[in-house]
Amino acid sequence: MAAALRAALCSGLLLCASGMIPKPRNVRITSVNLKSILQWDAPRFPKENLTYTVQYKSSSLRGDAPRTLRTGLRQPRCDVSALSPYVRYTLRLCARAGPRRSRWATLSFRAMDDTTIGPPEVRLRSEAGALHVDFSGPFAQRQQEGWPLRQYYGSWAYRILYWRDSTDTQPGSAPRVSQVDTTHNSEVLSQLEPWTLYCVRVQAVVPELNKSGELSTELCEQTTHNGVTPVWITVTVLVGSMLVMVTAVTAGFFCSFYLYRLAKHIFCPSYVFPQHLKEFLSKPASAPQPFPPVAQEELLVCDELTVLAEPPQTPSEGSGASRTPEHPQDSAQGDSDSGLGTASGEA
Template identity: 25%
Template sequence: MSAAFYVWFLFWCFQTNTAGAQLPPPHNLKINSMNTNYTLIWEWDLGSADNGTVSFTTQYVAKYKLRNLKKSLSWYTGCETTSHRSCDLTKLKLYYLGIFRFRVQASVNGRVSDWATMDFCPDKDAALGPPSKVALSPEGRNLDILISDPMTSTNSSMKEHHEDLYFQVLYWERSADAQAARQTLTSKTNVVTLSHLKAWTCYCVSVQSRYDFYNKSSSFTPPLCIQTEGSIPWWEVFGYFLLSLVIWFLVMLLFIYGFLACFKELKATFYPSVQLPALFQYLCDSSGSDIPRLLTESDSELLCDKVTVCPAPPVLEIHNPPPEFLPEPTGLETDSSGKHSRSSSGSGDSGVYSTGGSSNLRQQHSGQDSQGPLDSQQVKMHDMALGLKTHLLIADEGIVDMCV
């Protein structure tokens, strides 16, 4: 009897030491979810770590696989040896209508705790989020509310999982009274129109998502406020009309002014006021082109006068006669035989006679027909010089001395 008691005592001490060596498992498991975003969180007593570093492992499996005991069960790891007391399950992309079992285990210095488990069904347990966006648009005295569906983690509409999802709209007139009467309405469409509101009054709107199958409802969106519109007064319409007319008139005036300025510049460039001379205008093509053309033979006859080219008159050179034919350097005197003789002028002339001298010479020549051979030769020379002198006087309009 004492031996049996001794064995039982040893076994009890062994069980006590073994139980004290085990770590306590995590507790108070829950999932924070919103649409298809899931995060598993838990609690654990830090005093059980015994100055060691604690880590946690999270695994999951579809619950229907637990019913088949004949097959070996394989768990999938969601988070392994993490020091955080949470595990993000969104990346697992769990089937929304499925049921899953999660389990968490603590580990400190090689010692492990038991598994703490919980079941989770996204369709039933996941919270429903509010609309992703709400916009207001006044239409006169009416107010249009544009609602965007709640979005999943893959940016798709939650109506893919909840076909009967609808919205509850809460609206009220903004005033100093915080307890102003609030009205609600429901709609399955994404556009809601609030009608019969007060004109030029500010209204606030807040929207909530709802799903009645599991009695899901989201939080309300932050209030949005906007002022309604109303009929525009006639004087405001008339003022807008006058303003539009003035703007239109100014625009047309600027357009016409710019057009005239451009037209004036183009005209001055291509059609200048200074015209070409008639001769150069004729050189241009008869079709109106400004490109000059060459003159033909008929054109040159029409433009140019007839010109008669005469040869240059020969220059008559009169040389001094030989010495034997020169008269004596004396004036014309009556000698003893009754004949006149030529006297020298005494001025050293070389035989050049002026117009007066030529006339005197002619008178002497007409009065003395009975001169000798020398006098006749001198008269011929004077006549020739007189004709040449007259021709040169006409040509040059001056007096030209000649040598005889």
């Protein structure tokens, strides 16, 4: 190792002595979602006033001369996102120190093939025994466009990986990972065990290029009931409902009867009808009505009156008999007295 270090130091001293600048080392491109950055390591050169020049050339045009993308760069990096993502380019760069420059370091690059597809944004929710997975993106970051990457590729799909959480599995056994591919932005994962914790990760896939993106952050959610009601629960609910209904009807009947009796007692109290009025009203209207008893003294006042006819008088007595009393009242009084006397004698 010491020998290699001495050799490198000697070669650097020889280059410096001859005035040549070594070319940049470890040229590479870091590209994520079409955001492409060209990077390199600075050459071993004692002077610090080095600048860099980056040029590009389309690989499909052989006679096309290289074009300068950036010049006078002080830092060992250059943003090449402005280049078309559909064209393959040959990039080259050199280091300059005044009028002198290094040899060109070249690199072939096509953004569509070489960029890394980032993870999509994923939302996970549990509902009715299934997992609902929604995802979007990733989005292009070139020139601040913010378009979805799927607009740049001819084919696009999402791959969903899901498995039971390791805490629910037996110790020492690896979880069984299931896979679902879809071209839509959402998917429903069914046929899952209820009340079980599942974890999900999603990545974008470009089938025509056999290219897969980065996996999203792991999301875990517990499933709920699968919506199938057991028979015993149905029977229990049915029997319970019938018991509640019968109890409610019975209680309502007794409460209504009690309230009826209470209202009748308050507003229509019980009354015993007199017996003699019952007997009186029970007889028909045509029957003779009884009269109250008459006092004994009143019975003694009513006597039987017998009127006797006066025998015919003789002509000798006719003069006196034919004489009419002067006053009618005296005659009536006399008759009355006669009647009374006769009645008294009969008695």
